[in-house]
Structure formats: structure tokens, C-alpha cells
Amino acid sequence: MEKYVELEKKFGGQFRETSMLDSDYKDNKVYWLEFAGAVCPICGHKSWCMINVSGTKVICMRVANNHKLSNNNGYLYLLGNKYKVSFDVKAIKPVLTYPRAQDSVLDFFYRSVLLGCPLKKNHRQDLYNRGLDDTMINIHNGRGFGSYYQLDPSVKDNGVKRLEPLFRQIDVSNNIVNNVWINLLDNMSKITHSNYYRHTLWHGVPGFFKFGLHAPRTSKNIPALLNLPIFSVPADGLLVPYYNELNELVAFQVRVDHVSASVTVSKTLPCGDLKVYFNSHTKQYTVNLKPEGAKVRTIASGIAQKDIIDLEYSNMPYQLRVEHGGKYFWVSSAKENGGARGKMPIQVAYNPDIASLDPTKVDKDGNLSERKIIQNYIKQPKSIWLTEGGLKAYIVSMYLPKRFKKDDLDLLGKDVLGVAGVNSYRNFLPMLKRLHVNTVTTAYDMDFQKNKQVKENYRSLISLLKENGYKIRIANWDGSKAKGIDDALVQQLEINFTNVN
Secondary structure: OHHHHHHHHHHOOOEEEEEEEOHHHOOOOOEEEEEOOOOOOOOOOOOOOEEOOOOOEEEEOOOOOOOEOOOOOOEEEEOOOOOOOOOOHHHOOOOOEOOOOOHHHHHHHHHHHHHHOOOOHHHHHHHHHOOOOHHHHOOOHHHOOEEEOOEOOOOEEOOEEOOOEOOOOEEEEOOEEEEHHHHHHHHHHHHHOOOOOOOOOOOOOOOEEEEEEEOOOOOOOOOOEEEEEEEOOOOOEEEEEEEOOOOOEEEEEEEEOOOOEEEEEEEOOOOOEEEEEEOOOOOEEEEEEEOOOOOOEEEEEEEOOOOEEEEEEOOEEEEEEEEEOOOEEEOOOOOOOOEOOOOOOOEEEOOHHHHOOOOOOOOOOOOOHHHHHHHHHHHOOEEEEEEEOHHHHHHHHHHHHHHOOHHHHHHHOOOEEEEOOHHHHHHHHHHHHHOOEEEEEEOOOHHHHOOHHHHHHHHHHHHHHHHOOOEEEEEEOOOOOOOOHHHHHHOOOOOEEEEEO
16 A cells, blocks of 8 residues: 555565554554565564554564463564654544444344345355355355355456446436435335334444445435445455354355465575566566666566475576465455444354244244244353354354264254454353353364464463363364364264363
8 A cells, every 4th residue: 555655665565454443543543554465573474463554563463472462362562663664644534434233233234235145156166165055055044145246247248347236236327316225224114114224224334334426416405425325345255154142144254256465585686686576366477687787687487386486597596485365354344434343253153953043033923933042042051162264163063963963962062153263262252151151162273283373372262261161172183184173074084072171
């Protein structure tokens, strides 16, 4: 980004804005930046860690110190003036944002989003490949998976994608402006004869924000600029649903179709400066050399087949490294006018019998009978599984009844909680209490044995659970055959359990 050019030069790569506010700027919308190609000065990695806009503080997610942060479980480092850059806070233009809406409101709008963004064949195939079948995919009915594309990938002219929205939210024809969300609210008001579905109900729903549209001047009563609600996602991809304890749909992650990538020089040449041009889509790279006092010349080009590219110039070796961006992003509109910040929720993936219940369904007697069943289930003491990742938790919850007998499930748990990242383990605790859990079965990815940071967070989770009086079992399987518990269950691998005293 242009406003972070000086910072990016100092750290040799790019950053991206997160949704984590910097408390040093309480009156302004200033966010921490995530390393996205730039190099963390603490651990040397080019992702996950964060830096403040002035380059004086780093939150390292891998190297521990005595300043652990409770909000994201990273470690705060003060850099002093070594990397300090100028940053004009006055250049930040504050935008109006709304507090997060109630879960019932999120559920209403996200179900409506899925009507406009149904699951596409390519994403359904991706879910098949992960082990889900149609019954599992559709277990939540209208609260399931979706596909978001800003432009409809199926609409083409002579083989070229046409600029046709997949989900048209605003339409202007015959000097009349139609907005799908305002129309939805108006229709619901007519059907229910209620003022609950007011035009501002969407305020505080992450992903929604105000879109400024210059209105046709057909009436003096119409303002020149209309601020209409629209829903948007940071990138095209699979919409992964997150549920609360009532089976309400309260968040989306998008699993992007195209993971961004960049190339950096990990071993350089002594005879000049190297500059690499890289196409993230085609994996095509071009290496230019600028010898001192000479013109720039191209010394290599090709397709990156591996993450480490060893090359040679005039019998001198050098090396390039491909750095990959994130696969999952939260649907949020924290930086948009009229937007809302999405909190990082826990995935509550119930067993199929409970997951299939609709918390908003009205029975023939006018009662929310299925919601009542869910509420009664919540009150029952239970065992539960803990893992990392919302989609993984979903898959595991579908496969547990296929893999274990009822008596085993009563002991091990038949429901699953998932957090979006191993460093978010503290987020388990409030939900464990709400669900009246007394025993947990932990099932983190088996690479925790080799990954120092994951192992430390796993240990911290176990300590936290012990401190709060939970009985603990640790699930293990052959990590050479399956990294995650979802793949282990799909492949029907043997699962062993270790009790923690």
C-alpha cells in the first residue's frame, strides 16, 4: 500500500492491514499490519507476525518472550528507533462502523447471502475431496456452504469473462434504483406486519457496508448520493460457515480459490542487485541483475515448480524462495464506511442429529420446537472434541458417528469445537462453559511434534484446561499418513488416546 512504502522498503516486502486496532491510536482507525512478504525481524518469517505502522513494535507469533498478548497470543517486541518510519495519523480518514449485530440478525442476513451465493460445482467437488458427501454438506439446509464470486465465472463472451456480477445487489433501470437488501427488508415487513425489519437492520453485520451511488435525478425528494447496503468478500472462493451454540450462522470464512504468492531472494549474488518479477497466477518469474555501473539485464526466467528455486549465474549460485499467502480470510467490513468488524468466533460443529435442527423453524403450533431441543441439549453435561479450523471441525463432526460406537462417543464426545488457528486456544474456554462440557478430547494437527510454536500453544491449551478442571484426552494417529484429525477419520486410520492426569 502506498501509505506503507517506507515501512515496506525497510523490511524488504509487503504488508497487509489486519482488523486488529492499534491501541496507541484510540481516536483513529489505525490497524496493525501483517507481514505478507516483508521479513519479521524477530523470527525471520514472512507471514503471520504483525508490526505497527511506525515500525517500532512487532508482535511475533513464533518466538516467545515474557510479553505474551492475551488478545492474539503473540509476543510483543519493542524495536526502538532502528526501523522507525514516519507516519501521519492525520492522513487516516476515519470511517463510520457499527457494533457487531446480534447473532439472530447475523443468521438472518447470512442465510439470505447464501440464497444469492449458492455452492458452485467446483467448490462442491472440493468438499467431496475433503470427504464430505451431499448429505453432510447440506446438513444445515439453508445455513450451509456457499460460493462467492464478484463476477460470474460462467458468463463469457468468446471465451472471455464478462463483467457480470454473480450476485447483483444494486440495479438501476428506468431511473429506478433497486437494492436487494432494502427490498428484502421491505418484503419481510409486509409478510410479518412488523417494524423489526427496518432498513438499518443490516448495521453491524460483518461483510456489509454502505455503497455510495449517485442517484438518477428524477425527484427532488431523492438525495444525490444514495448509501445502499451491499455484501462483499475479500476474495473469490468457498464460503465456510461458522455456527454458534444455537446452530445460528454467525460468520463466514472464505477459502480463497487462488492463494497469493510472492518471490524473494534468499541467497543473492555478489556482483550486483537482483530484482525478481513474479506472476502469482502463472508462477512465471523473471530475474533481473543490475551490476554496479552497468545496465540491467535479465539473467533467468521460468515457472516456479518448487518453493525453493536454485539458480546459477556465471558459475555463481543464488536462490529464490516462493512465499505463500493465507488460504482463509474472515468476512469483514471493518475498514468500509458503514461496515462492521467480525469477531473471531468458535466453530460449534454439532453431531448430525443436532446439526440438522433449525433454530428459527416455527412448527404447526407456532413454537420454535427445534430451537428448544438445541437449548435442552446445551444444558446436558457432555464430552467434546477440540481442534483447529472451522472446516476441519465440521468434517470431524460428520465422521465421528461413522468411526465410533455410541458408547465411545459418549465418552470421547460427539460434537466438535474449532478455533481458527492454534494460537487462539483461549477462545475455547467460554464456549466450553456455555455447553456444560466436563471432558475434552484434543485433536490438533500431528505436526505439533515438529512445530515448536504449535507445540507450545498445545501445551498452553492443556494447562488451561487442567486449571479449569476439565478431564483431558489427547488423540493421536499416524502423522505420516494424515496431518489432521479430519483426514485421519476419512482414511479410517487407527486413533489412539492418552489420558492427561
